[in-house]
Amino acid sequence: MLYRIRLVIDYVFARPTGAGRQQFRILPANLPGCQTVASETVTFAPDPQERQVFDDFYGTRVVQAVMPPGLTKLTVTMQASVIRRSAPPEFDMSAPLADLPGQIALIRDLGPEAPHHFLPPSPRLPPSADIATFARSATANCTTARDVVQAMGRALHAEMTFDADATEVDTPAETAFAGRHGVCQDFAQIMISGLRSIGIPAAYVAGYLRTLPPPGKPRLEGADAMHAWVRAWTGAESGWVEYDPTNACWVAEDHIVVGYGRDYGDVAPVIGMLRLDGSQKGSHKVDIRPEGEG
Amino acid sequence: MQTANTDPNPAQIAAIARDYHPPAATQDELVDARGEMRPVWRGFMRHLLALSGEERTRRLARADQYLMDSGVFYRQYGTAKTEGGQSVERPWPLSHIPVLIAQGEWQGLSAALIQRAELLEAVMADLYGENRLVAEGKLPAALIAANPEWLRPMVGVRPRDGHYLHFLAFEIGRGPDGNWWVLADRAQAPSGAGYALENRVATSRAFADVYAGMNVPRLAGFFRDFRDQLQALRHDPLARVAILTPGTMNETYYEHAYIARYLGFTLVEGEDLTVAGNRLLVRTVSGLRPVDVLWRRMDSAFADPVELNQQSRIGTPGMVSALRAQGLTMVNALGSGVLETRALMAFLPKLARDLLGSDLLMPNIATWWCGGAAERQAVLADPGRMVISDAFATGLPYEGPLQGLAASGLATADLAAKLASEGPRLVAQEAVTLSTTPALVEGRLQPRPLSLRVFLARTAQGWQVMPGGFARIGASPEPAAIAMQNGGNAADVWIVADRPQPAVSMVAPPSAAYRRVTPGSLPSRAADNLFWLGRYVERAEGIMRLLRARNIRLAEAGEAASPLLAAMDPLFESLGTKPDTGVPAGLLSTLGWAISSAGHVRDRFSPDAWQALIDLNKTATRMAAKVTPGDDAARALSALLRKLTGFSGLVHENMYRFLGWRFLTIGRHHERAMGMAANLAILADAKAPEGALDLAIEVGDSVMTHRRRFSLQTSRVTVIDLLALDEMNPRSLRYQLDGMAEQLRLLPEADEYGMPSDLTRAMLRLHTDLATTRPEDLTTQAIWALRGRIAGLSDLLTAAYLR
Numbered sequence A: 001m002l003y004r005i006r007l008v009i010d011y012v013f014a015r016p017t018g019a020g021r022q023q024f025r026i027l028p029a030n031l032p033g034c035q036t037v038a039s040e041t042v043t044f045a046p047d048p049q050e051r052q053v054f055d056d057f058y059g060t061r062v063v064q065a066v067m068p069p070g071l072t073k074l075t076v077t078m079q080a081s082v083i084r085r086s087a088p089p090e091f092d093m094s095a096p097l098a099d100l101p102g103q104i105a106l107i108r109d110l111g112p113e114a115p116h117h118f119l120p121p122s123p124r125l126p127p128s129a130d131i132a133t134f135a136r137s138a139t140a141n142c143t144t145a146r147d148v149v150q151a152m153g154r155a156l157h158a159e160m161t162f163d164a165d166a167t168e169v170d171t172p173a174e175t176a177f178a179g180r181h182g183v184c185q186d187f188a189q190i191m192i193s194g195l196r197s198i199g200i201p202a203a204y205v206a207g208y209l210r211t212l213p214p215p216g217k218p219r220l221e222g223a224d225a226m227h228a229w230v231r232a233w234t235g236a237e238s239g240w241v242e243y244d245p246t247n248a249c250w251v252a253e254d255h256i257v258v259g260y261g262r263d264y265g266d267v268a269p270v271i272g273m274l275r276l277d278g279s280q281k282g283s284h285k286v287d288i289r290p291e292g293e294g
Numbered sequence B: 001m002q003t004a005n006t007d008p009n010p011a012q013i014a015a016i017a018r019d020y021h022p023p024a025a026t027q028d029e030l031v032d033a034r035g036e037m038r039p040v041w042r043g044f045m046r047h048l049l050a051l052s053g054e055e056r057t058r059r060l061a062r063a064d065q066y067l068m069d070s071g072v073f074y075r076q077y078g079t080a081k082t083e084g085g086q087s088v089e090r091p092w093p094l095s096h097i098p099v100l101i102a103q104g105e106w107q108g109l110s111a112a113l114i115q116r117a118e119l120l121e122a123v124m125a126d127l128y129g130e131n132r133l134v135a136e137g138k139l140p141a142a143l144i145a146a147n148p149e150w151l152r153p154m155v156g157v158r159p160r161d162g163h164y165l166h167f168l169a170f171e172i173g174r175g176p177d178g179n180w181w182v183l184a185d186r187a188q189a190p191s192g193a194g195y196a197l198e199n200r201v202a203t204s205r206a207f208a209d210v211y212a213g214m215n216v217p218r219l220a221g222f223f224r225d226f227r228d229q230l231q232a233l234r235h236d237p238l239a240r241v242a243i244l245t246p247g248t249m250n251e252t253y254y255e256h257a258y259i260a261r262y263l264g265f266t267l268v269e270g271e272d273l274t275v276a277g278n279r280l281l282v283r284t285v286s287g288l289r290p291v292d293v294l295w296r297r298m299d300s301a302f303a304d305p306v307e308l309n310q311q312s313r314i315g316t317p318g319m320v321s322a323l324r325a326q327g328l329t330m331v332n333a334l335g336s337g338v339l340e341t342r343a344l345m346a347f348l349p350k351l352a353r354d355l356l357g358s359d360l361l362m363p364n365i366a367t368w369w370c371g372g373a374a375e376r377q378a379v380l381a382d383p384g385r386m387v388i389s390d391a392f393a394t395g396l397p398y399e400g401p402l403q404g405l406a407a408s409g410l411a412t413a414d415l416a417a418k419l420a421s422e423g424p425r426l427v428a429q430e431a432v433t434l435s436t437t438p439a440l441v442e443g444r445l446q447p448r449p450l451s452l453r454v455f456l457a458r459t460a461q462g463w464q465v466m467p468g469g470f471a472r473i474g475a476s477p478e479p480a481a482i483a484m485q486n487g488g489n490a491a492d493v494w495i496v497a498d499r500p501q502p503a504v505s506m507v508a509p510p511s512a513a514y515r516r517v518t519p520g521s522l523p524s525r526a527a528d529n530l531f532w533l534g535r536y537v538e539r540a541e542g543i544m545r546l547l548r549a550r551n552i553r554l555a556e557a558g559e560a561a562s563p564l565l566a567a568m569d570p571l572f573e574s575l576g577t578k579p580d581t582g583v584p585a586g587l588l589s590t591l592g593w594a595i596s597s598a599g600h601v602r603d604r605f606s607p608d609a610w611q612a613l614i615d616l617n618k619t620a621t622r623m624a625a626k627v628t629p630g631d632d633a634a635r636a637l638s639a640l641l642r643k644l645t646g647f648s649g650l651v652h653e654n655m656y657r658f659l660g661w662r663f664l665t666i667g668r669h670h671e672r673a674m675g676m677a678a679n680l681a682i683l684a685d686a687k688a689p690e691g692a693l694d695l696a697i698e699v700g701d702s703v704m705t706h707r708r709r710f711s712l713q714t715s716r717v718t719v720i721d722l723l724a725l726d727e728m729n730p731r732s733l734r735y736q737l738d739g740m741a742e743q744l745r746l747l748p749e750a751d752e753y754g755m756p757s758d759l760t761r762a763m764l765r766l767h768t769d770l771a772t773t774r775p776e777d778l779t780t781q782a783i784w785a786l787r788g789r790i791a792g793l794s795d796l797l798t799a800a801y802l803r
Helices: A097-105 A129-138 A145-159 A173-179 A184-197 B010-019 B039-050 B053-069 B103-127 B141-145 B193-206 B208-213 B220-232 B253-263 B319-324 B336-340 B342-346 B348-356 B373-381 B412-425 B524-574 B585-599 B607-626 B631-654 B659-683 B692-699 B703-709 B716-725 B733-746 B758-771 B780-802
Strands: A002-017 A020-024 A035-045 A050-055 A061-067 A071-084 A202-209 A227-233 A240-244 A255-261 A270-272 A280-290 B073-077 B087-091 B099-102 B167-174 B180-186 B240-244 B266-268 B273-276 B279-284 B287-296 B329-331 B367-369 B386-390 B426-430 B436-441 B444-459 B462-465 B470-473 B489-491 B493-496
Touching (some): A020 A071, A035 A061, A071 A255, A097 A145, A145 A184, A145 A227, A184 A202, A184 A227, A227 A255, B010 B444, B039 B208, B053 B193, B053 B607, B099 B103, B103 B167, B103 B180, B103 B336, B103 B348, B103 B444, B180 B342, B193 B470, B193 B489, B220 B253, B220 B287, B220 B444, B220 B462, B240 B253, B273 B287, B342 B348, B342 B367, B373 B412, B373 B426, B412 B426, B436 B470, B524 B659, B524 B780, B607 B631, B659 B692, B659 B733, B692 B703, B692 B716, B703 B716, B716 B733, B733 B758, B733 B780, B758 B780
Parallel strands (some): B099 B493, B287 B329
Antiparallel strands (some): A002 A071, A020 A061, A035 A071, A202 A227, A227 A240, B073 B087, B386 B426, B444 B470
């Protein structure tokens, strides 16, 4: 499927702000075999003083911009064409849960794909007893890692209410879970915390979701903003799989990956130091449609 | 020294032995297993024992006096119980008896630590480079991946000069077998070298004569070589070397300021710095200036809030970008904290063989990372001599739990379960047994546990070991009592050589061509603090003068003075003070702000001036508790005014007339002008009560001058002439504006492209207006207008230089 993606980030500052360094993780990833970026542009208004693109530790492309002082408005526009292919695996080749620790220990690698990064607690995801309890009961009858991922995702989807106003970007996963509500970021982080608690390495995936569903299918939640889901390591043979707990589905060609990290903090779309003297208002708008539509 | 080989007289030795009982099954530095004094100590002890009790007390007091005079302190973090969770500055706890180590032994120890420094450099290069150690199974991936000090953004970032580590410290202790062991590696941003220098100065003052005779190598050469190396690491000869401190609330801020002053480097905080075009720049009053080498004294993760810890409020956005582009050299490279990981010590002995091809010359304390099954078995086999703690802890062993597992009451089955479930997060280490060294406790030598911090710097000749170190001496025989936060003491370390040592100092050798170094440009934050220090000190003086005048009148006239006292109320209000008590809270908080401003620029200050300010504050606080309004308060305030004049004198007599001094002076003039304008507007107003004009003259410290210049009756015109317009009166408005104009003219870029800046223009206009005013034209309204314009100068100055 060929998608055209358009993301517009708008900031309005109540007072002129000082010079600021910003990092944007908004470019779609190139993933051998399943995702290819055909074209892309990022534009800033006003123009930044400096601008670079580099790959971070996890391979996510980062656009870094230093904005001039005296900023009252900032608009960032990203446009890309992305080819996304996906064949969901038909057989469960994943490891029995009991075999995972041994298989992980055998991996002598600290590269970005190594499962070791994604098993220990991470800055935004300290261990949570409540989530761990929920994860254990939701996956009690599962034997393979892949079973666990699906059972956990489905249980979470059934347990939680999608609510765009219930949580903030910094709400801890445990708090969102206690309220049983949140957005894709909360769903994903709770599921990651749960999977880690039962020994499955799990990563946070930031990306985009097609805005309009294919004919006859329901519209998916989270399509009008950047989306997030979960990547889980299910054994030496089957490796990484991706699951979207907000929509209770395996990730296929409706999802476009931007990058991976241990939690939201590693792959937040905007990290920055704009000095906020006064209040600021920001908005994200995303539009993704298959080539030829709309 | 010749006498070093002569034994002290046997009676004295016997006296020591009677009182001095090292614990069983440990080593003691002073005496051997048979209770005989080790040869290295004999000269020193002979000297010490020859001193009368009185003389000894006097000498120790000399060391303490030095530490007090130079303002050495450390910050102790309070517990909820003791300090309400606040941290406080504590006087430096010096244990006066130095630790003596023979040069022969020291050489072996130095070689071992240099080997360890090279090992750490190799491990660091691998962890932030190819990760071959993990790929080859020599380090477990899980130990690194879960480590909060392994900073992923730094992976693949090559240091510009090829080295990750430039300054290290090792905490070592002597075990029961007499050998030295490494207790902890300090690679993040080791502290203590500056304190070691201060310990040396203080201790050598107490024992000047014996010190001179014992061939103890000086510490200055080590610092000189490291300073030269940091200078040499610059690529841009016009750029500077700076020391990055987390700020005044840090435990070891004193040392950061001290080392910056000692080495002549700029002390900066994260917000002083900015990154542009991949270069690191410091904001100064002359604009942005490049920093090419940064000696980091804060933990890595705080250095950059964009790429590292996003919660950091003390970092510099873009620091990692600048390092990635090799725009500067950082000492040590970001991420070096991973080398302090306690569990890493389990692997270093084998890594030494793999990476260096040789065994460690000095072992580290036996360590087992409990992520491995074999290691868990080893721990379970002999839990009695183990201590279990967090695998990723970076603290010193005696800062963690010290209790052996046997004593902790944990059943073997529970321990096995704990190890199985939390293994990768746990480390087991052999319980620490430290040697003891003599300390003077209530006049007697007593054995106290010792741990030693040794410093290594990478110089042009390679790793160099500081000949000496920072010794910690326990407050009690318990090893835990050694941490300074628990009341432990610090001591100097003397390496005792057989032959005289060459004299070294920080001053360049005579062969080097003399070059006059212009002081570097002043960081804006330092300028800001100096400006405000000038203002607060002057404000405190203004408050004191007004208060004294008020209390004199209260004492003399009582209620009859009330119209005049009421007239003063708005003046106190403008200074943020209520004159309800003898020494009111508003004065104390003004002094507190002055100290806080001064605290940020201690590297630019004489210790004497700092001490004077602290002393003033202490006296004021003490007086506030007991002074009563009236005559008592008037006298107290006179005493405080004299102390404050002492501080001002120290600053103005001793401070180098460069940029820093200019900002301090501008602040002082500014505040004095603001205060005088308010005094005149209120007290010289036509409607002011009887006696207000005399009060204005008194508060303006101009009684004598007024009497001499105007023999006639005090009138509004004479007061305005003397206190507003007289250019010869150091209290007059005119004098303050003259002074400010003079200093502003000398600031960098007072002109922009040949045109006077907004600040210069405003200053000139104000100055001209006042200089051409006649006393009778300076109405109350005109004075208020003038005061508003003076206040505006502060904003213009801030916009031009202080942001």
